[in-house]
Amino acid sequence: MRKTPTLDQHLNVSDKNITSVSREKRVFKPTAEFQRQANLGSMAAYKKLHAESVNAPETFWKRMATEHIVWRKPFKKVLQWKAPQAKWFVGGALNVSENCLDRHLGTARENKAAIIFEGEPGDVRTITYKQLHLHVCRLAHVFENLGVGKGDRVAIYLPMIPEAMIAMLACARVGAIHTVIFGGFSPEAVKDRINDCQAKLVITADGGWRRGKIIELKSAVDKALPACPSVQACLVVKRTAHEIKMTEGRDIWWHDAWKGGPNFHKAKAFDSEHPLFILYTSGSTGKPKGVLHSSAGYLLGAKLSSHYIFDLKETDRYFCSADIGWITGHSYVVYGLLSNGSTVFLYEGAPNQPEPDRFWEMIDRHSLTILYTAPTAIRAFMRWGDNYVLKHRLDSLRLLGSVGEPISAEAWQWYHKMIGKGRCPIVDTWWQTETGSIMIAPIPGVTPCKPGSATLPFFGVSIKVVDESGKEVPRGTGGKLVITKPWPSMLRTLWNDAPRFKQAYFSEFPKHPDWYFTGDGAQQDKDGYFWIVGRIDDVLNISGHRIGTAEVESALGSHPAVAEAAAVGKPDELKGQALVVFVSLKNGIQATDELKEQLRAYVGKEIGSFAKPDQIRIAAALPKTRSGKIMRRILKQIAVGGEVKGDTSTLEDFSVIAALQSED
Ligand code: WT7
Secondary structure, X not given: OOOOOOHHHHHHHHHHHHHHHOOOOOOEOOOHHHHHHOOOOOXXXXXXXXXXXXXXXXXXXXXXXXXXXXXXXXOOEEEEEEOOEEEEEEOOEEOHHHHHOHXXXXXXXXXXXXXXXXXXXXXXXEEEHHHHHHHHHHHHHHHHHOOOOOOOEEEEXXXXXXXXXXXXXXXXXXXXXXXXXXXXXXXXXXHHHXXXXXXXXXXXXXXXXXXXEEEOHHHHXXXXXXXXXXXXXXXXXXXXXXXXOOOOOOEEEHHHHHOOOOXXXXXXXXXOOOEEEEEEEOOOOOOOEXXXXXXXXXXXXXHHHXXXXXXXXXXXXXXXXXXXXXXXXXXXXXXHHHHOOOEEEEEOOOOOOOOOOHHHHHHHHHOOOEEEEOHHHHHHHHHHOOHHHHOOOOOOOOEEEEEOOOOOHHHHHHHHHHHOOOOOOEEEEEOOOOOOOOOEOOOOOOOOEOOOOOEOEOOOOOEEEEOOOOOEOOOOOEEEEEEOXXXXXXXXXXXXXXXXXXXXXXXXXXXXXXXXXXXXXXXXXXXXXXXXXXXXXXXXXXXXXXXXXXXXHHHHHOOOOEEEEEEEEEEEOOOEEEEEEEEEEOOOOOOOHHHHHHHHHHHHHHOEHHHOOOEEEEOOOOOEEOOOOEOHHHHHHHHOOOOOOOOOOOEOOOHHHHHHHHOO
């Protein structure tokens, strides 16, 4: 496994980044109007609760867990921590789907919209809490009839349609562990994920709509399944109604299975630590990591953070544009929002279909109040032009959110002015698949915002910026971002790979085996605000998609023409980072444009089209150390077209650099 580069190595290349983030000096104070109605009324209240949450975490979390979760059996102990293994709310039992659905029945929320769905073609469906409960109950019966229950894995490969949420909640209801696979993944990637977790059931759709075209989901599953012996059945939602192949004895239409079943399903109680889902994410090796989250702690993290950071009110209509296949969709479309009894707006398609004003048009038409999106989307909106925004009122919006990568001061300002009309606070939320819920973010109405900074830690988050040895660095200095205490929604392990779990997250600082290393670089300013620099490991953030360089390299390594490949990121105005891959070819193979195109397509096939390299550079050789390690730092500098600076004394063959620079 590759070692994280030293801080110096990293900061050499991202100095620019660090200074540019701190250039924006303006502070945006909450408006009195927002503050008056905020769920957490004052800075003093934030400070008091935060201090309690980190100084007396057990008292704090005991109270929160009691207030926010519907328990079937009360827990006996708040935390059992033997790094890297945390157990939260030991001895307690609950049902997560009951916490998202049944708790609202018999209350004023029963007939409130849980989901307002709009398909890309314009079809709209509203599903109330009571109706959602019915859907989930029926599907839970279907699962049980198929022999899917506690601990079984279910792979969900669906478009952004209500059935995706129903399927997740039905898994939670019967204690099955879901793994949602983003619809942009290729059959190859679907196969790997299904096989890694040995899923018994797959849930997909005939297709989904994207930019006016059909995404062929079922046919992708058809390609994957012959190599997935664990799968016993495949449930198929009819969405696009185009012709697909159904395999006898394996494939079942959702609407057929669903028909006529009982409308009520008595949810069983599961242990606090019972696994809720696996979500695959990229790490620094070729194999994705199966991040495992458990029930009570995860749910509490998602619920509490949604309540305070989105300042949720009974009347909100909340729109998160992230796909359900990413952690944002899990925590801030499904679990955090439904457990709070909120109305979630779900949109199936692309933001520029039929025109680049689709979001703004929907926000007006559905009176949406909160928008949570990603900087990469904001940059696209900026590029499409203000006119698409100015055609719409957007006066229903009251809060905006950002997630996935650092938001530049420029994008922040645009978002604030053009979308929020200067009226809506922006919550820039820093977190990860592994943290399960938001770790650093402003409390709207309370925390003064500095564009580009995710501001201050959320409740229960003990986080700092340290140097190589684990010593806290002075304010204004860059370092590694670490979380020094366990938190309820933290990942519990990597599926089937406990050694990698420890190695990847709890081994960066040998003196502190109980510190979680985030993989991010950051600095704190004089006010203690956190400024995230970005990943300092070999993980790229391309349009908000997390892609491991090693994953791309290992995909290319399996191509017959490729001798060696090294993937690096280069700053990109639109995507945040663009993917550049340096490739050396096997003897006798000619470098042609056609081959470059073939290699790009090959990565698309192996991983998914979102991972296709932006640029492939073919080189006679890659720069290496004498011990044979590829010097990525040098490749990064070449990728941005810059001079090669810094220490090259370990480089084995200097002529390689000149050759690489002349190659485009
Ligand atoms: C990585 C985690 C958490 C949901 C989306 C991504 C980067 C995330 C921010 C932010 C700066 C951010 C970090 C982090 N990141 N949010 N507000 N400011 N950087 O989840 O795929 O697990 O990626 O995304 O580098 O480590 P993910």
